[in-house]
Amino acid sequence: MPASQASTVVVPSTIVVMGVAGCGKSTVAALLADRLGWDLLEGDSLHPARNVERMSAGVPLDDADRAPWLAAIADRVREGAAAGRPLVVACSALARRYRDVLRGKGVVFAYLAGTRDLLESRIAARSGHFMKPGMLDSQLRTLEPPQPDEAAVTVDIDAEPEAIVAGILSELGLVAAAA
Template sequence: MTTSAEPTCVVVMGVSGAGKSTVARALADRLAWPLAEADEFHPPANIAKMSAGTPLTDADRAPWLAAIRDWITARAAAGESTVVTCSALKRTYRDVLREAGARVRFLHLDGTADVIGDRLRHRSGHFMPPSLLRSQFDALEPLRPDEDGAAVGVADPPELIAEHAVTRLDLPVGNPATP
């Protein structure tokens, strides 16, 4: 089990529809860590672009990634480990997040375009249309061996995926301040 005093951030990453929000919520509950949804850091212009079916550019993503990184750093400065949802599709995006003042680790929710596309078609209330899924898979650069993280399949229920994450990333379960 991880015993480092350094705050950790687990970034639950993957394409839209992979289950980032649901798995991150289960993982944050299991670890008793605060959770941040990366979608809440998007400026209105990014949301408008995606809602219109236009993929974001790297320039569009730069301030968004910096805001997430800064949130991780602020929580780490307060001594808190965190869980964050973020597509983090490219290594360069993950590099920005790794600049945070915490140990940033990645949990890649990995699934096929068919499985995830079916999920997107049945999801409501989200600004990301299914038509952008192909662009996300095209941009996706899976974790490399030198990156701190693990990939897990999306077929299992969210609670089981969170359990796999705890095991694969050797994360402490529960609040260490709790007896």
């Protein structure tokens, strides 16, 4: 359920579902895109092979590693906006400087926030994902939650994904597409 709305948002055309590993970005983004009838972009699918190799080996990414990945996501966001195709993006966007790369007219962020214990348990329960449990510390050190001057809502992940999505829709004043 939503914890707070950091700023008033006018009709978004892109929602970036953000947060650290294990917060449910992919699940929530997919449900949100489905509910809205919007396109979905799984940001992890745009990581260069080198980034995936590094993370799979337990090596945290640095800003130089993230730069081409964020640029590729930003390109997709701009392409969607130019084509008039609303988009939901799953992307960690942990630091403000990363969100600044993605930011643009109609872009809002839905920050999925949770306790360390909950995040650790979710990461440990996953199999086949390149993000290893030991990398949570690095992500939490990098995390800069959205500030009041950013177009963002913050939601607590200690709820079922459907309830989280319903909260995001409510906070943003959006209505689910007709089935």
